Amino acid sequence: MRLNGKSFPSLRRGIICAVLLFAPRVFSRPVETGHLKVQLLSDTNAVEPGKRFWVGLHFEMDKEWHIYWRNPGDSGEPPRVQWNLPPGFVAGEIEWPAPARLGSGSVIDYGYEEGVLLPVEMQTAKSLATGQRVTLLADVSWLVCKDICVPGKESLKISLPVQTTPSSVSASHALFHAAKSRAPRPLPSAWRIDAISEQDRFVLTIHSGGVAKASFFPLEADQIDNSAPQAIAAIPGGMRLMLKKSDRLLKTPATLDGVLEVSPDGAYAVSVPLPSPH
Amino acid sequence: MKKVGLWIGIAVATVLALPVWAARVGEKAPDFKATDSNGVEHTLSQYAGRYVVLEWHNNGCPYVRKQYNSGNMQRLQKEWIARGVVWLTVISSAPGMQGYVTAEEENVYLKKMDASPTAALLDPTGKLGHLYDAKTSPHMFIIDPSGTLIYDGAIDDQPTPDPASVAGATNYVSQALTEAMAGKPISLQTSRPYGCSVKYAN
Numbered sequence: 258m259r260l261n262g263k264s265f266p267s268l269r270r271g272i273i274c275a276v277l278l279f280a281p282r283v284f285s286r287p288v289e290t291g292h293l294k295v296q297l298l299s300d301t302n303a304v305e306p307g308k309r310f311w312v313g314l315h316f317e318m319d320k321e322w323h324i325y326w327r328n329p330g331d332s333g334e335p336p337r338v339q340w341n342l343p344p345g346f347v348a349g350e351i352e353w354p355a356p357a358r359l360g361s362g363s364v365i366d367y368g369y370e371e372g373v374l375l376p377v378e379m380q381t382a383k384s385l386a387t388g389q390r391v392t393l394l395a396d397v398s399w400l401v402c403k404d405i406c407v408p409g410k411e412s413l414k415i416s417l418p419v420q421t422t423p424s425s426v427s428a429s430h431a432l433f434h435a436a437k438s439r440a441p442r443p444l445p446s447a448w449r450i451d452a453i454s455e456q457d458r459f460v461l462t463i464h465s466g467g468v469a470k471a472s473f474f475p476l477e478a479d480q481i482d483n484s485a486p487q488a489i490a491a492i493p494g495g496m497r498l499m500l501k502k503s504d505r506l507l508k509t510p511a512t513l514d515g516v517l518e519v520s521p522d523g524a525y526a527v528s529v530p531l532p533s534p535h
Numbered sequence: 536m537k538k539v540g541l542w543i544g545i546a547v548a549t550v551l552a553l554p555v556w557a558a559r560v561g562e563k564a565p566d567f568k569a570t571d572s573n574g575v576e577h578t579l580s581q582y583a584g585r586y587v588v589l590e591w592h593n594n595g596c597p598y599v600r601k602q603y604n605s606g607n608m609q610r611l612q613k614e615w616i617a618r619g620v621v622w623l624t625v626i627s628s629a630p631g632m633q634g635y636v637t638a639e640e641e642n643v644y645l646k647k648m649d650a651s652p653t654a655a656l657l658d659p660t661g662k663l664g665h666l667y668d669a670k671t672s673p674h675m676f677i678i679d680p681s682g683t684l685i686y687d688g689a690i691d692d693q694p695t696p697d698p699a700s701v702a703g704a705t706n707y708v709s710q711a712l713t714e715a716m717a718g719k720p721i722s723l724q725t726s727r728p729y730g731c732s733v734k735y736a737n
Contacts, residue, residue, distance in 0.1 A: 405595065479725060
């Protein structure tokens, strides 16, 4: 495994350490491993008893390296996190930002290049004494790939003060804002999507009022052929998106669940029922 | 005129070169011809009447190393070959890519790892890989004695490179072979073939 050559000059490290002494630790020390840097961040500078707040796993990959979406596509695997939290705290699931289509040829993956924040909503305990600090621990594992793949894991922690008044946003707030703007949204109420299952493909009919560049990212593996081009055809009031079925799909699923990326509108979370086969 | 004829010829040849059918569970597995690390040629059709396992391999991939460093893949090869199965390891890494080996290097690797597949097929052009649409290492296929593809997918239910995940894993290849040999329906015929992407030529 090639180790990353990046390291803080000692002066900068000194300054950062000095700042850390006086600032609340609302971010974990960034951990550099082969090909990426990972850090646990909080959206706010403090937690309020009984309230929810956002934390996030911030991955910064080396140039051309990538990590994976919840459905990684043809190869790879998504990052995973195991929380060790104070009593009464409950972690939500990762709110996956819409992925990019990665790779070429017959092996196509879904994931993120450059950097990504994976937000997780935290429920705090109702009974928390103010003045104390709470520590959140995350055991994170991932696979980072370019033309080769390197697995990694790290234990991260953040420590936050407890207060009864609403907290100010942290220095990482812009990252959370960006991640949430990439989160798949509900379909616009004026839109409608139908799907049919044909011999070798699914056809999504998207009543969106117009035609745009659209692509579908399936939540489940082996429903569609990830490497097959997704053809778009214009129809009155919308478009059709053709999705080749995976060779490993033996039974038509009840729904096609996934993210429909429509440019330039954004990413939508969709669950489209499929008529049961006759 | 001559030029037009040439172009038509190229177009026809291109169409013919595309795989005419994919490997799909329940259907006849496509026949192939490939050369192993000892220079011996193998075809699928020569093994008609026997179960054939295809194992896509890349010795640098963490998911493959999990299986080989734990000795699990070697155990599977020995166990099933002893029961009459033909086990073909296939290496589709292109020259210069991770996992690419010469015949000599592969023979050294097999000896060092105490691996004993029936043969290790060298597929640096990716022809066999593309014929079966192998996505990952390890990606596993099982063909039954009638030549039908009966399993296409992962080696087991632990899609992680963590060596600790080998113990206690449900091995899908063993499960399918056990069921098929007992004349039972195969409970899991396909699964997502987890691992590293096959390092085809770009």
